[in-house]
Amino acid sequence: MTAHDRSISPAPPAADSITVEVRLLTSLSKFSEGRQSSEKIDVPAETTVGDLIRRYRLPLNEIARVLCNGRDMNPGTYTGGNLDLGASISDGDVITFAGAALDVPGVRSSAV
Secondary structure (H helix, E strand, O other), X not given: OOOOOOXXXXXXXXXXXXXXXXXXXXXXXXHHOOOOOEEEEEEEOOOEHHHHXXXXXXXXXXXXXXXXXXXXXXXXXXXXXXXXXXXXXXXXXXXXXXXXXXXXXXXOOOOO
């Protein structure tokens, strides 16, 4: 930057933080507390899935799926599997928390 160049550039994120997108879907969207059901946030680099669950105050018994970039992080949750609260996340990840499907009046479930 020269003495005559007074432009300001945004500071790069600190090396010890990452940016992730968090999505709250279906019955969990009520926990967005007036925010968008999807938002980008900066978190410490060592943040885990459990940290995000605590940050958004998501009840464990209401979480049906946790996806990272569209891939299921907790296969078997529907059949009694456990959420991996210590699962790590990386810069740029999209973490989706989905609850049970919402009941829609007049629409029948395909589940038998």
